[in-house]
Amino acid sequence: MASNNAESQSVVVVGAGIGGLTTAALLAQQGYQVKVYEQATMVGGCASTFRRRGFIFDVGATQVAGLEPGGIHHRIFRQLQVDLPEATLCDPACAVFLPGEKQPINVWHNPDQWQRERERQFPGSGRFWQLLQTLFQISWRFQARDPVLPPRNAWDLGQLLQALRPDTLLTAPFVTLTVGDTLRLLGLGADRRLKTFLDLQLKLYSQVGADETALLYAATALSVSQAPQGLWHLQGSMQTLGDRLVEALKHYGGEVFCGQRVEQIHCDQGQVQGVTVRDVKSGEVRREQAQQVVANLTVQNLLKAVDQPLPGYHQRVTNLPPSSGAFVIYLGVREDAIPPDCAPHLQFLYNGSGPIGENNSLFVSVSKPGDGRAPKNCRTVIASSFTDVAPWWDASPEEYQARKQSYTQTAIAKLGEYFNLNESTIVHQESATPRTFARYTAREQGIVGGVGQRRFTFGPFGFAPRTPIRNLWLVGDSVHPGEGTAGVSYSALTIARQICASGATNF
Ligand SMILES: Cc1cc2nc3c(=O)[nH]c(=O)nc-3n(C[C@H](O)[C@H](O)[C@H](O)COP(=O)(O)OP(=O)(O)OC[C@H]3O[C@@H](n4cnc5c(N)ncnc54)[C@H](O)[C@@H]3O)c2cc1C
Incomplete structure (x- = not known):
């Protein structure tokens, strides 16, 4: 039950990624007046989708942890009283091919089978x-x-x-x-x-x-x-996750506004005051007061958005080792491009130091027949690799295009060692670089995945949801990196509990 205190409190959430939407829905359920501003035309951020020629491509995240009973998404959907997205278990979770090897190391769901492997x-x-x-x-x-x-x-x-x-x-x-x-x-x-x-x-x-x-x-x-946990493949697309959270948010009276970029987070004497929002299409700017602001941003973006210097915080962010970006190739293919018994997720490490990302590897997700992502007799194949962001930004427009083309061709050639890829089996192809991620998710330089999980940056040494500004919160993969949508949901749950505790609302 929400207290009167919650009902009178306004919360602005900056960004409708899974972290922002989960916090927003949980707080709306507790009676807070929640508004979510999202700069893109749709919700989901790195866990959203796009459509091309009858295919639906997952932009970034393709598999989900935490959907089993007791898992974080399961817990939150139950708490919100929203149906869990339909999903199938990934077994093996991943088929890993080491250089020159034709048989994979299969990461099985059954713990005994995985131990034997x-x-x-x-x-x-x-x-x-x-x-x-x-x-x-x-x-x-x-x-x-x-x-x-x-x-x-x-x-x-x-x-x-x-x-x-x-x-x-x-x-x-x-x-x-x-x-x-x-x-x-x-x-x-x-x-x-x-x-x-x-x-x-x-x-x-x-x-x-x-x-x-x-x-x-x-x-x-x-x-x-491994059981009793597991990795899951969503029926339809990854978009279902964000859409279900929006459904919950609206059910509890919250609102989400797409195409609205938060340009600045205002603070006064160490206390958050509100935000300045720009309508991306019309350019119209307005100021919105809020008692609580939850930033679903990278910590680098947060620093730029706050209108007050945060020297200690700034120093910490500047001292972080460089974060990675992603190069992703999205292929819509005919069924005969896929080998029989192909696992839903594969990882390939190649010999040499060819130009696909930093360590010459590809992580590949293949859609399942009838999972809603591809027209009849077709599938999607999405391959990604971490990449340094700097060369993509330092390049001239011509160098950038050449680099992108070279990555794309190399990735297709490498994937062609396992999949049957040629002009007649590839129906659609396109690629995303750190610049693409920066454009669509507004993440600083297109960095993805959050802070690396080194020994002095993980868990107890990481960034806290509480920022140096009172009532300004940081949610997402800068706070709980490395576990994808499940991790950002933990950070969302923590913030919802912290805000409710400060407002003395029952949670
Ligand atoms: C290639 C790739 C593959 C991945 N694979 C997996 C996987 O298989 N499984 C998994 O669980 N995770 C995976 N991840 C990671 C996962 O997608 C992310 O960790 C998670 O989705 C991040 O969620 P978030 O809420 O922290 O941030 P984001 O998804 O970045 O959401 C932030 C949102 O805020 C919006 N925004 C930013 N700035 C502003 C502003 N100023 N005003 C308004 N809105 C703003 C953005 O548009 C965005 O929608 C992958 C990521 C990538 C890039």
């Missing part, structure tokens, strides 16, 4: 996986008790302390270890094949390889695809 693929690595499993189970139970990390005031600290149990403390000695350190400590430092596999999988989630990824973070990233 690991024993066959990486003999002698059992102790490493056992340690990961133990750390994951402790961390997962801790996460399920909704800790606030990192804490910024007494209430946050109280939430953190109530989530701690004696077993949580067992993870303390591992807090500053990386995956690379652990491999060496367990005598597995020389196992190149295991290291290559871990580098490849970790890069997908943490943005960095095994030598830099925090062990505690890796334990979660490498375990969420």
Whole structure:
């Protein structure tokens, strides 16, 4: 039940990504007057879609964690009393092809099957996986008790302390270890094949390889695809996730306005005051007062949006290692382009240092027959790779086009080693670069995925939802990176609880 206090409080949410929409819907349900401003023409951000010639392409996110009972999306949809999107389990979650290998390493959903696969693929690595499993189970139970990390005031600290149990403390000695350190400590430092596999999988989630990824973070990233958790493929498209959240938001009286860019977040004496919004089409500008502002932005964008210097915060952001962007190729293909028994998600690492992203790998998502993404007898194939953003921005217009074309051709040639790609099987093709992501999602320089999960930037050392400005909140993958839409939903739930606690609303 909402209190009168909530009903009189206005909240502006800047951005209708999954983080912004989830916070907005949860607060609207509690009686807050919520308005969401989204600069794009549709909601969803990196988890939205676009249509071409009868195909529906997922822009960025293609698979979802946290839809199983107890998972974060499941919990939030139940809380909002909205139907869960229809989804099928990804099994294997991923088929990983190492350089020159024709048979993949299949990351199975069934834990026993995955253990047998690991024993066959990486003999002698059992102790490493056992340690990961133990750390994951402790961390997962801790996460399920909704800790606030990192804490910024007494209430946050109280939430953190109530989530701690004696077993949580067992993870303390591992807090500053990386995956690379652990491999060496367990005598597995020389196992190149295991290291290559871990580098490849970790890069997908943490943005960095095994030598830099925090062990505690890796334990979660490498375990969420097994039962009782899992990765899911949404029926229809990724857009369903955002659309269902909008449905909930409106049901509870909230509003979402697309084509409205928030140009500035106003503060006075350390307290948020409101925002300036520009109608993208008409150019009309107006100012909107709000008691709470939730920024579904990258931390880099947040700094630019606030009309007050934040020296300490600024210093922290400037000291972050460079963030990655993405190069993505979207293919609409005929059915005969897809090999039989093709897994829904595949990862390829290629020999050499060819020009596809930083580590010459591709993560590929293939639509399923009848999943709503492709016309009859056709499928979508979406392949992505992390890439440094700077060369895409430093290039002249001609260099940019040449670079984009070169990436596209290389990606098609590489994909053609597995898929049957030629003029008659490819119906539609287009690519996105960091510049494309910057244009459509307004993310600074088109950086994606949030802050890398290194040992001194993950979880307890990351950015907090509370910013240095009172009642200005940061939601999204700068706060909870590396777990995609599930991660940003955790950050949304935390902020909704923090705002309700400060307004003494029951949650
Ligand atoms: C290529 C790629 C593949 C990925 N694959 C997966 C995957 O398979 N599974 C997974 O879970 N995750 C995946 N992710 C990550 C996932 O998509 C993101 O972590 C998540 O969607 C981020 O959500 P968000 O709410 O933090 O931010 P965003 O999605 O960036 O949303 C922010 C929103 O704010 C809007 N906005 C920005 N500035 C303004 C402004 N000034 N005024 C108004 N509106 C503004 C933007 O237009 C956007 O809609 C992938 C990402 C990419 C790029």
